[in-house]
Amino acid sequence: MTQQKTSINRRSFLRSSALAGGGLMISFSALAEFKLDDKVNKLDLPDQWYELTGYIKITPDNIIKIFNPNPEFGQNVMTSLPMIVAEELEADWKQVVVEMGQHDSVKLGPQFTGGSNSMRMYWKPLREAGAAARNMLMEAAAQTWSVPVEEVTTKAGMLYHEKSGKSGTYGSFASKAASIPIPKGMKLKEPKNFNIVRNSKKNVEGLKIVTGKPLFGLDYKVEGMLIAMIEHPPAFGMKLKSFDASETLKMPGIKDVFSQKLYEDGFEQGGFDTRSFNDLLVVVGKTTWEVMNARKKLKVQWELAGDTKNTMSGKREFIVPGELESTSTQLEKMKEYAKKPAQQLRKDGDPETAFKNAAQVIERTYNAPFLAHNCLEPMNFFAHVTDEKALVAGPLQAPGWSEPTLSKLLNLPADKIEIQMTRMGGGFGLRAYGHYIYEAALISKKVKAPVKLVYSREDDMTYGIYRPMYTATYRAALDANKNLIAFHVKGGGIPENAVHANRFPAGAIDNYLAEGWQIPSNITIGAFRAPRSNFAAAAEQSFLDELAEAMGKDPIDFRLELLKRAKENPVGKSNDYNADRYAEVLKLVKEKSGWNNPENKKYSRGVAAYFCHNSYAAHVVDLVMRDGQPYVERVFSAIDCGIVINPDAATNMVQGAVVDGIGNALYGGLTHKDGAAEQNNFHRYRIIRMHEAPKKIEVHFVQNDIDPTGLGEPPFPPVFGAVANALYKNTGNRFYEQPYILQLNKTSRA
Amino acid sequence: MITLNINKKTFNVDVDPETPLLWVLRDTIGLVGTKYGCGMAQCGACVVHLNGEAVRSCVTKVSRAAGQKVVTIEGLSEKNDHPLQKAWIELDVPQCGYCQSGQIMSAAVLIRENKNPTEKDIDAAMNGNICRCGTYLRIRKAIQLAAEIQRKG
Numbered sequence: 001m002t003q004q005k006t007s008i009n010r011r012s013f014l015r016s017s018a019l020a021g022g023g024l025m026i027s028f029s030a031l032a033e034f035k036l037d038d039k040v041n042k043l044d045l046p047d048q049w050y051e052l053t054g055y056i057k058i059t060p061d062n063i064i065k066i067f068n069p070n071p072e073f074g075q076n077v078m079t080s081l082p083m084i085v086a087e088e089l090e091a092d093w094k095q096v097v098v099e100m101g102q103h104d105s106v107k108l109g110p111q112f113t114g115g116s117n118s119m120r121m122y123w124k125p126l127r128e129a130g131a132a133a134r135n136m137l138m139e140a141a142a143q144t145w146s147v148p149v150e151e152v153t154t155k156a157g158m159l160y161h162e163k164s165g166k167s168g169t170y171g172s173f174a175s176k177a178a179s180i181p182i183p184k185g186m187k188l189k190e191p192k193n194f195n196i197v198r199n200s201k202k203n204v205e206g207l208k209i210v211t212g213k214p215l216f217g218l219d220y221k222v223e224g225m226l227i228a229m230i231e232h233p234p235a236f237g238m239k240l241k242s243f244d245a246s247e248t249l250k251m252p253g254i255k256d257v258f259s260q261k262l263y264e265d266g267f268e269q270g271g272f273d274t275r276s277f278n279d280l281l282v283v284v285g286k287t288t289w290e291v292m293n294a295r296k297k298l299k300v301q302w303e304l305a306g307d308t309k310n311t312m313s314g315k316r317e318f319i320v321p322g323e324l325e326s327t328s329t330q331l332e333k334m335k336e337y338a339k340k341p342a343q344q345l346r347k348d349g350d351p352e353t354a355f356k357n358a359a360q361v362i363e364r365t366y367n368a369p370f371l372a373h374n375c376l377e378p379m380n381f382f383a384h385v386t387d388e389k390a391l392v393a394g395p396l397q398a399p400g401w402s403e404p405t406l407s408k409l410l411n412l413p414a415d416k417i418e419i420q421m422t423r424m425g426g427g428f429g430l431r432a433y434g435h436y437i438y439e440a441a442l443i444s445k446k447v448k449a450p451v452k453l454v455y456s457r458e459d460d461m462t463y464g465i466y467r468p469m470y471t472a473t474y475r476a477a478l479d480a481n482k483n484l485i486a487f488h489v490k491g492g493g494i495p496e497n498a499v500h501a502n503r504f505p506a507g508a509i510d511n512y513l514a515e516g517w518q519i520p521s522n523i524t525i526g527a528f529r530a531p532r533s534n535f536a537a538a539a540e541q542s543f544l545d546e547l548a549e550a551m552g553k554d555p556i557d558f559r560l561e562l563l564k565r566a567k568e569n570p571v572g573k574s575n576d577y578n579a580d581r582y583a584e585v586l587k588l589v590k591e592k593s594g595w596n597n598p599e600n601k602k603y604s605r606g607v608a609a610y611f612c613h614n615s616y617a618a619h620v621v622d623l624v625m626r627d628g629q630p631y632v633e634r635v636f637s638a639i640d641c642g643i644v645i646n647p648d649a650a651t652n653m654v655q656g657a658v659v660d661g662i663g664n665a666l667y668g669g670l671t672h673k674d675g676a677a678e679q680n681n682f683h684r685y686r687i688i689r690m691h692e693a694p695k696k697i698e699v700h701f702v703q704n705d706i707d708p709t710g711l712g713e714p715p716f717p718p719v720f721g722a723v724a725n726a727l728y729k730n731t732g733n734r735f736y737e738q739p740y741i742l743q744l745n746k747t748s749r750a
Numbered sequence: 751m752i753t754l755n756i757n758k759k760t761f762n763v764d765v766d767p768e769t770p771l772l773w774v775l776r777d778t779i780g781l782v783g784t785k786y787g788c789g790m791a792q793c794g795a796c797v798v799h800l801n802g803e804a805v806r807s808c809v810t811k812v813s814r815a816a817g818q819k820v821v822t823i824e825g826l827s828e829k830n831d832h833p834l835q836k837a838w839i840e841l842d843v844p845q846c847g848y849c850q851s852g853q854i855m856s857a858a859v860l861i862r863e864n865k866n867p868t869e870k871d872i873d874a875a876m877n878g879n880i881c882r883c884g885t886y887l888r889i890r891k892a893i894q895l896a897a898e899i900q901r902k903g
Contacts, residue, residue: 073846074844074845074846074847074883075845076845200842202839202842203839203842203844205844205847206838206839206842206844207835207839209838209844209847209850210834210835210839210850210851210854211783211823211824211826211835212781212782212783212822212823212824212851213783214782215847216785216848218782218785219782221780221782227777287773287778288773288776288777288786289769289770289773289777290766292789374882375846375848376785376787376793376795376846376848376849376880376881376882376883377785377787377846377848378787423846423847424846425785425846425847425848425849426846426848426882426883456789457788457789457790648842649842652842652845652888653845655884655885655887655888656845656883656884656885657884658884659884659886660882660883663884681788681789681790681792682788682790682792682793682880683790683792687793688884689877689878689879689880689886690872690879690881690886690890691873691876691877693884693886693887694887695887697887
């Protein structure tokens with residue numbers, strides 16, 4: 001094995017001690033009987049910590065601190081990532097305290113929450129860190145006891161030398177272990193020997209959450225902090241012309257009102273530097289309410305922005321159209337574009353001929369609106385920027401992506417910028433974008449004071465970075481014997497389409513064509529829980545259902561037949577899924593839902609399955625009509641995400657994804673009139689509520705030893721398709737337009 | 751100057767009487783357990799108890815709370831052991847956690863008034879509290895568990 005010198009980083013050692021005294025960043029795993037161990041209850045943690053790799057610190061008293069590298073937004077990485085370390089370390093989970101990591105990519109890795117990637121990205125590095133630290137401790141014990149290291153064993157935070165009967169806690173050897181070079185290439189445990197991973201552990205932050213401790217970005221506070229809010233244009237395609245702040249400045253608590261550019265002309269934006277409006281009209285004051293109130297007194301002139309130009313990294317430029325867009329015109333435009341030639345994304349065989357010779361062609365078109373993320377904690381960020389350095393703190397998913405842009409905007413080197421990651425009140429992809437961090441930083445720099453930038457719910461909901469507006473037309477060709485001989489998907493959207501050309505059923509059908517088109521827009525968009533998949537699954541899984549019916553087949557059996565073909569005799573070489581794993585979740589959900597059980601006939605059942613972000617999900621949704629409104633009463637879910645680290649937390653996430661899917665499928669959607677969002681708060685933008693949530697969501701994980709593949713997104717997309725298919729069973733009508741409630745209530749978006 | 755009784759402590763605050771109680775709690779007093787989600791009584795993240803009644807602090811003027819008894823999530827129990835807090839932890843309810851203060855405060859009034867709430871009672875009492883992460887099923891179960899803990903004393 002290779003050796004790597006440990007450097008006890010004195011700066012981080014001290015920093016950790018200071019945080020330990022403050023207690024804000026530390027969470028506890030020992031929650032037996034809802035009491036905290038007395039020692040830690042007073043947050044009077046010892047100040048002697050010995051660092052064993054960047055993720056682990058141990059005190060002489062055998063308290064083991066594990067750093068969570070990834071920002072937390074409800075996926076509970078605060079608990080599950082430290083579990084991985086603790087497993088290989090062979091710690092006793094009761095001795096573990098968890099601390100949110102600093103932004104330090106050298107010590108703690110990429111630190112990016114998103115793409116359902118946390119477990120995948122950190123599975124191996126965390127195991128290696130735990131194993132390395134365990135070996136350092138064994139080496140320390142071996143040296144102390146003068147015995148061969150091969151004779152030293154570990155269990156639950158203790159070291160043993162059986163032959164001599166010697167034993168000692170990890171803590172007693174921590175100091176010595178910290179000076180041993182970090183080994184590499186340690187042997188990792190067999191999954192069958194896991195003691196911590198695969199066992200449900202309580203959320204380490206649970207107690208803090210239910211007692212209202214300061215946790216979120218909006219809770220962050222320092223002495224002398226000012227509050228800033230931005231008055232955005234009332235519509236996309238508009239910009240600031242002039243303003244009169246004379247009344248605003250007279251309001252109590254108000255310090256300043258000014259306008260500020262976010263990016264200079266020609267500034268090269270990274271992929272997550274999306275911003276809707278560049279000229280910021282800023283109001284700064286002492287308290288949130290005073291600023292909210294004072295904003296109402298602003299007299300602002302807005303004007304048409306006209307076509308503008310965005311420059312991306314690599315000096316790539318593109319024009320942002322200046323038109324004030326309305327949903328009705330967007331829908332008309334999409335119908336026009338759908339008829340035009342599109343970009344070919346994949347072709348197998350000869351679909352044109354197959355369609356020409358078909359005995360029956362089935363063609364259906366699906367639509368879905370913009371969706372707002374609506375994290376319950378609205379956008380906000382804290383910044384304290386001086387000429388020498390910057391501290392920014394708040395809810396964000398990707399400090400590594402925001403840092404370079406901050407560095408450029410503030411003209412500060414990265415090592416003078418500290419990014420603290422608070423807990424996020426929801427992310428869903430929106431918090432991977434950094435505009436609100438940069439805005440806060442620039443405002444702080446301007447007013448020469450610590451500032452918290454706050455977005456009201458209205459600001460947040462109308463700002464943009466939405467899930468795009470999508471459409472897709474599916475066509476299937478059947479021969480005289482009702483065999484499926486060709487499949488065609490032509491998808492479009494504003495401003496991007498949702499076609500995944502290499503996903504199922506590509507690979508299962510001889511003649512296959514996938515095409516895509518898009519219409520540029522000034523309405524900004526961004527990643528929304530399972531981007532593109534969240535529409536593709538709805539459309540595709542509804543279409544497969546309709547196809548199965550036309551062919552006289554059971555919808556699950558139909559999919560399984562196709563998957564069998566994809567496995568045994570695949571078409572093409574780039575099929576982006578594992579047919580066995582895909583089939584497995586369908587079979588599991590069929591079994592667990594009692595798919596053919598006559599007892600379940602009282603439900604309108606819809607099924608859907610999908611593969612995205614490396615994992616497989618299938619749902620059976622049981623829907624009833626209740627007082628004329630659709631109600632999903634039960635859901636059965638089958639998931640393959642490889643090794644499940646924290647089963648109860650994973651179940652919570654799947655249940656949450658199901659509720660989220662039902663809510664968005666039935667109710668979600670944002671429309672525009674002349675560039676202005678028509679929904680700006682929850683009275684107009686409908687979010688699913690308690691009485692609309694199912695009575696039961698039964699989650700089953702496929703048991704295998706595949707390295708974890710991700711869970712935040714995969715369960716979400718197929719829910720939409722399953723709901724549409726269940727609605728068909730109940731009403732006899734197919735549902736092609738989201739949100740489905742519109743069709744039920746016979747209203748329309750346009 | 752307005753005198754407030756919050757979690758059995760007295761605070762004298764120099765604020766505009768029209769200021770919503772939510773912002774006095776968060777910005778002036780520094781109790782940030784009560785959350786801002788919408789500012790118009792739609793989401794329930796801001797629920798506190800005013801003389802034992804669940805109110806939405808984002809639309810409750812601080813003047814209405816003057817001299818009245820206010821309880822926030824921080825004061826729900828002295829030892830972090832309210833049956834709802836115990837149940838929430840036992841059943842691992844939260845995901846992001848942002849809505850949970852409001853959920854618990856709404857539920858606290860429910861189980862105080864109704865010792866054995868049915869699922870329907872729970873749905874009716876709780877449909878003013880949005881959970882964007884979708885933990886509703888766990889909230890329901892936790893309320894029932896809390897009611898059971900409460901019944902057993």
